[in-house]
Amino acid sequence: MAVDEGLFAWVQEALEPLGTVTLRKMMGGATLYLDGTIFAILDEGELWLKADAETDTVWDAEGCEKFAVTFKDGRVDVMNYRRAPADVYDDAEALQRWGALAVEAGLRGAAKKRPRKSKAKP
Template structure:
């Protein structure tokens, strides 16, 4: 069992009463889903949780950092996912709170993505009611 698999099991245990947690391999790490909602990344045995404007200050107070990765052009960061403080791996109750807040942030982000406005129609493309095409 790899370090990522062990960490995934810790998240599964933390959220088992609330819903289904699953992992999918992605780019050498693991994408973690709660009832189909992507809420965490596990990379090199480290958990990065989805954050929001409301939850990010808690991560900052813990001196956490955003998920970063190397590209061919150098380092890049994904600022919506922040490292879970290691101390929480030994505190099941607090880990559950943080993971639940991350799931809520992911659900909120997903609902906002679905609300994006449809592109406006180009003038003259709407059909005129009651007039047949000629």
């Protein structure tokens, strides 16, 4: 599946006031970064924004479903991304609000994954 380049261009344009959006293609979709912080994925022409336990109630209140992947063996993996509200596809201010929330979740997630100190070599 190809990445929706038009959607990516829209996200870059709309979020320009917040920073630089870059893309890394992965498994038929793409991971999006804002100034190096992961904040979204593109999959099958849809935008999924980063969420976490701190923001789940906000996403739930908006009715944004969780991103899930179903594997060939029937297993389902749910990830910490939420379907973007419909208004982000044509309203830059809405995308900036929701994008900022996603970046905050991305920053919190990155802080939890700080690299471990390596063992000193003799």
